[in-house]
Amino acid sequence: MTHTYDLLIVGGGPVGLFTAYFASMRNADVAIIESLPQVGGQANALFPEKEIYDVGGIPKIKAKQLIQQQLTQLNLFKPDIKLNTTVNNIIEQPDGSLVVATNHGDLQTKAVIIAIGTGSFAPRKLNNVYDPALETSGQITYFVKNLADFADQDVMVAGGGDSAVDWALALENVAKSVTIIHRRDQFRGLESSVEKLQNSTVNIMTPYLLNQVTTSADQLEVDLKKVKTETHQTLTVDKLLINYGFVADSRLLRQWQLDLAGTKIKVNTKMETNRPRIYAVGDAVTYPGKLDLIAVGYAEAPIAVTTALQTIYPEKIQPLHSTSLFN
Numbered sequence: 001m002t003h004t005y006d007l008l009i010v011g012g013g014p015v016g017l018f019t020a021y022f023a024s025m026r027n028a029d030v031a032i033i034e035s036l037p038q039v040g041g042q043a044n045a046l047f048p049e050k051e052i053y054d055v056g057g058i059p060k061i062k063a064k065q066l067i068q069q070q071l072t073q074l075n076l077f078k079p080d081i082k083l084n085t086t087v088n089n090i091i092e093q094p095d096g097s098l099v100v101a102t103n104h105g106d107l108q109t110k111a112v113i114i115a116i117g118t119g120s121f122a123p124r125k126l127n128n129v130y131d132p133a134l135e136t137s138g139q140i141t142y143f144v145k146n147l148a149d150f151a152d153q154d155v156m157v158a159g160g161g162d163s164a165v166d167w168a169l170a171l172e173n174v175a176k177s178v179t180i181i182h183r184r185d186q187f188r189g190l191e192s193s194v195e196k197l198q199n200s201t202v203n204i205m206t207p208y209l210l211n212q213v214t215t216s217a218d219q220l221e222v223d224l225k226k227v228k229t230e231t232h233q234t235l236t237v238d239k240l241l242i243n244y245g246f247v248a249d250s251r252l253l254r255q256w257q258l259d260l261a262g263t264k265i266k267v268n269t270k271m272e273t274n275r276p277r278i279y280a281v282g283d284a285v286t287y288p289g290k291l292d293l294i295a296v297g298y299a300e301a302p303i304a305v306t307t308a309l310q311t312i313y314p315e316k317i318q319p320l321h322s323t324s325l326f327n
Helices: 014-025 041-045 063-074 133-137 162-172 191-198 251-255 294-312
Strands: 004-010 030-033 080-082 087-092 098-102 105-114 120-123 154-158 177-181 203-205 208-216 219-226 232-237 239-242 246-249 264-266 278-280
Touching: 004 014, 004 098, 004 294, 014 030, 014 041, 014 063, 014 294, 030 105, 041 063, 087 251, 105 294, 154 162, 154 219, 154 232, 162 177, 162 191, 177 208, 208 232, 219 239, 278 294
Parallel strands: 004 030, 004 105, 030 080, 105 278, 154 177, 154 239, 177 203
Antiparallel strands: 087 098, 098 105, 120 246, 208 219, 219 232
């Protein structure tokens, strides 16, 4: 007889792991489906050294440490975790249950919660201003997996958002020198982080655009053009870290017949999608006032789990407070 889960959590990033943990506290029969060979999502695979600041009660924590803490938490219940598993389709059954078709066969469940973050994505790259071989050599990169790779080097960070500002500050204590360039005078990062940046030793160059990147000996010659002028300046660095954001691919979500706004899944205040018994949380979703923060995803997870369990088991009394879950 085919096993039927109460909930299948699609995505094993920070929000997916917490969703599975909260559902397990509710005694739900849960499994996590993760397309990567390890859980942790993009936080663990791409940004393990990034400092996370928006988790309540924790002043700051590296992404890889946060994932390890969540795995320790999740290990209290040991739900099934299916790695290297890609969801191809979600099919409704006559009795209201769902069949999740994957590359490793079909899984039966009473409900699905999607927590895939930004999903399939690629970094937004520079436009024809450098030799792509510089990416292969690692001189131009889009991710920081190990801060030690930048030790005692002259590093340039390009970008004006939270990630660019955070990386510039993190590299300040590791690199020989750090320069951050942004096309606007104002950065888009958290105000406290921008203030730290302005008070740091990081060389801030605004408003500048990357005009061209060439090589000289073993270093990069970066030609910068000041916005709305013909003024150019050339800096020599060892590595260029680009943080211009990511381009998401929504084709898979459309294949699942979900209503989207751009690349995001539309949900209501109960985290319900347009399809019965399919819910979504975290950076994958959008609704009025939505913020793409881990803390927000953590708050959405209990809502989705509670809504799903009320639908699956309407006769059960739902706890009102988290402190009642173990009583």
